[in-house]
């Protein structure tokens with residue numbers, strides 16, 4: 653086995669809202685926690701809308717590729733690939749824009765990139781070693797979204813249903829679902845699919861070994 657130049661492994665995990673992307677990302681994180689590892693969420697890279705009125709911010713289509721700052725995301729992933737730290741933006745759902753604060757993200761050997769449209773941009777796809785699509789039926793995703801957005805994002809049922817019918821569902825079928833063709837692996841049952849999680853972590857370990865990335869015992873430094 654030839655040793656390649658040390659470089660972080662990037663795994664992209666996509667799928668519709670509520671499909672189980674975050675759950676899969678966390679399971680991979682846990683299984684590879686002996687490596688230096690982090691999760692980057694595409695939601696952190698929603699456009700900065702500080703200069704817009706609240707009414708305008710609320711009317712944005714958050715499921716369209718134009719809602720995201722892909723240039724910043726790609727630029728920051730490239731820095732992490734060069735083992736350079738970044739100042740990661742923080743998204744504030746309550747304000748529908750980026751917060752003033754940023755979080756310093758130190759470089760890691762494993763980068764899990766998770767979000768609804770990460771496979772939509774070819775430049776971003778080209779930075780990934782493994783691409784995964786979490787495939788979950790629309791009705792299940794809607795139920796999960798209702799539960800999450802009422803509890804965690806303070807949204808009303810009327811608002812969630814209106815947004816789902818107006819943008820979330822049509823954008824899923826227009827932009828998210830078509831990126832399935834770029835995936836190396838399609839995972840039904842999301843985080844409950846232990847076989848898929850094991851296959852992915854085994855492959856990632858093998859790439860990490862090939863690149864000379866070492867396991868760190870008691871890796872207290874790993875962050876999400």
Ligand SMILES: Nc1ncnc2c1ncn2[C@@H]1O[C@H](COP(=O)(O)OP(=O)(O)O)[C@@H](O)[C@H]1O
Pocket residue numbers: 667668669670671672673674675676796800841842843844845
């Ligand atoms: N396979 C599964 N079975 C049951 N519930 C799940 C499963 N995967 C995820 N969930 C739950 O569904 C909700 C949405 O999952 P999450 O991973 O946050 O989705 P996403 O990141 O794609 O929006 C969470 O409450 C999570 O616990």
Ligand SMILES: Nc1ccn([C@@H]2O[C@H](COP(=O)(O)O)[C@@H](O)[C@H]2O)c(=O)n1
Pocket residue numbers: 668669670673695698714715745748749767768820
């Ligand atoms: N202000 C916002 C920003 C985003 N959303 C929704 O978040 C979804 C993506 O996040 P997941 O964790 O669910 O994948 C996306 O479908 C947006 O509609 C929002 O509602 N409000």
